[in-house]
Amino acid sequence: MSKKEILLGAHVSIAGGIYKAITRGEEIGATVIQIFTKSSRSWTAKKLTSNEIQKFKDNWKNSKKIQQVVAHTSYLINLAAKNHSLEKKSIKSLSLELKRCEELGIPYLVLHPGSLVGQTEEEGIKKISQNLDSILKNSKGKTSIVLETTAGQGTSIGHTFEQLKKIRLACKEKNKVGVCIDTCHIFAAGYDISTKKGYHKVMKKFEKILGKKVLKVIHLNDSKGDLGSKIDRHANIGKGKIPKQTFSLIMNDKRFFTIPKILETPVQQEKDFVNEIKLLKKMIID
Ligand SMILES: [Zn+2]
Numbered sequence: 001m002s003k004k005e006i007l008l009g010a011h012v013s014i015a016g017g018i019y020k021a022i023t024r025g026e027e028i029g030a031t032v033i034q035i036f037t038k039s040s041r042s043w044t045a046k047k048l049t050s051n052e053i054q055k056f057k058d059n060w061k062n063s064k065k066i067q068q069v070v071a072h073t074s075y076l077i078n079l080a081a082k083n084h085s086l087e088k089k090s091i092k093s094l095s096l097e098l099k100r101c102e103e104l105g106i107p108y109l110v111l112h113p114g115s116l117v118g119q120t121e122e123e124g125i126k127k128i129s130q131n132l133d134s135i136l137k138n139s140k141g142k143t144s145i146v147l148e149t150t151a152g153q154g155t156s157i158g159h160t161f162e163q164l165k166k167i168r169l170a171c172k173e174k175n176k177v178g179v180c181i182d183t184c185h186i187f188a189a190g191y192d193i194s195t196k197k198g199y200h201k202v203m204k205k206f207e208k209i210l211g212k213k214v215l216k217v218i219h220l221n222d223s224k225g226d227l228g229s230k231i232d233r234h235a236n237i238g239k240g241k242i243p244k245q246t247f248s249l250i251m252n253d254k255r256f257f258t259i260p261k262i263l264e265t266p267v268q269q270e271k272d273f274v275n276e277i278k279l280l281k282k283m284i285i286d
Pocket residue numbers: 072110112148
């Protein structure tokens with residue numbers, strides 16, 4: 001198999017060593033994987049050794065299947081936090097994660113933009129942009145921070161394309177700030193991608209507001225919640241409220257062939273991704 005297949009895969013574990021994630025990706029039939037570079041529920045991590053880094057890079061380079069790797073940040077980080085200690089911890093932790101990605105050669109680090117803590121949307125957006133800049137100005141590597149669309153649960157920011165645009169444009173380092181569309185999240189946030197017409201309308205809107213080049217990652221998740229429910233609960237493809245047709249449209253959308261498409265659907269074990277990847281691949285019309 002050549003390394004020119006459609007970029008499709010899933011979030012896999014790094015248990016036992018980061019390099020093992022590459023093998024796990026191969027085992028589920030993926031061409032791209034998403035990983036946490038450290039525990040997703042902790043602020044800090046042991047420094048990566050040069051041996052660990054080399055092992056990961058070698059395994060990736062030697063893989064005939066895995067073309068790309070994407071990372072996802074810890075859930076603890078909140079760049080909108082104006083509480084001094086939480087804000088400081090968030091900046092430190094994200095800087096550390098960015099550095100790990102640079103060391104591992106991972107080009108994209110997906111981040112939930114943040115949640116408001118008693119401030120206005122404008123204030124929150126300003127805070128996020130400032131904190132992104134303070135992190136990015138110190139990074140010399142090639143890794144971009146990719147802001148994920150959110151479902152709009154609680155006080156989360158990033159559930160409209162306009163909010164993400166505002167965050168990006170307020171950043172001096174905007175060339176290193178991309179966007180990730182999560183199908184479950186945008187649907188729950190109220191973007192109706194349940195029909196062919198709706199899908200094209202939403203994607204056009206995205207391009208108009210954020211531009212073509214900004215989209216770096218797609219999370220392929222079906223939604224347990226209804227359109228506009230603001231509920232962030234992922235369902236397996238074809239088992240939720242988003243019609244299968246929508247996933248077929250994405251799989252056949254030429255614009256997205258080289259954009260990493262990642263499943264974060266509920267599975268008992270990683271090998272359950274095999275069938276979901278197969279299902280999505282079958283949707284591709286030559
Ligand atoms: Zn996420």
